[in-house]
Amino acid sequence: MKNPKDGFIRGRLRSVKFAFKGLWILVTTEDSIKAQLFFALIATILGFFFEISATEWAVQFLAIGLVLVAEACNSAIEEVADFIHPEFHIKIGLIKDIAAGAPTFAALISLIIAGIIYIPKIMGIL
Numbered sequence: 682m683k684n685p686k687d688g689f690i691r692g693r694l695r696s697v698k699f700a701f702k703g704l705w706i707l708v709t710t711e712d713s714i715k716a717q718l719f720f721a722l723i724a725t726i727l728g729f730f731f732e733i734s735a736t737e738w739a740v741q742f743l744a745i746g747l748v749l750v751a752e753a754c755n756s757a758i759e760e761v762a763d764f765i766h767p768e769f770h771i772k773i774g775l776i777k778d779i780a781a782g783a784p785t786f787a788a789l790i791s792l793i794i795a796g797i798i799y800i801p802k803i804m805g806i807l
């Protein structure tokens with residue numbers, strides 16, 4: 682919520698504070714985010730193990746970011762859906778299913794990227 686007394690700088694600083702609060706809530710309470718952070722850690726370990734290039738690191742971090750952003754948006758939509766209609770409703774189910782499609786898209790794309798980066802390297806050491 683914007684405080685009308687805040688100037689530009691103070692307003693931006695407040696927004697950053699709330700944004701980091703949101704990040705902390707996601708990381709500490711959302712199991713889907715925790716799971717994706719675990720996969721991100723595995724990917725980072727693999728990156729060091731296979732000594733991937735700077736471009737591959739950049740693409741890998743983009744893929745990790747894509748999944749985390751999609752998971753965060755999905756969590757926010759689930760929260761809104763549960764708040765506005767906690768009871769069972771066919772439309773809430775549809776909204777949640779569609780929202781869940783976003784991280785699924787991102788995860789599938791990330792798997793393809795992981796395959797492009799690591800399959801040739803794994804073949805190389807076999």
Ligand SMILES: Nc1ncnc2c1ncn2[C@@H]1O[C@H](COP(=O)(O)OP(=O)(O)OP(=O)(O)O)[C@@H](O)[C@H]1O
Nearest residue numbers: 713759766767768769770771773774775777778781
């Ligand atoms: N209020 C509801 N009305 C109808 N269907 C619902 C409702 N809540 C959940 N569902 C159905 O159950 C599925 C799972 O919903 P839920 O909120 O448990 O999400 P989830 O993906 O298990 O989330 P998370 O594990 O991140 O909490 C939804 O995708 C939807 O199909």
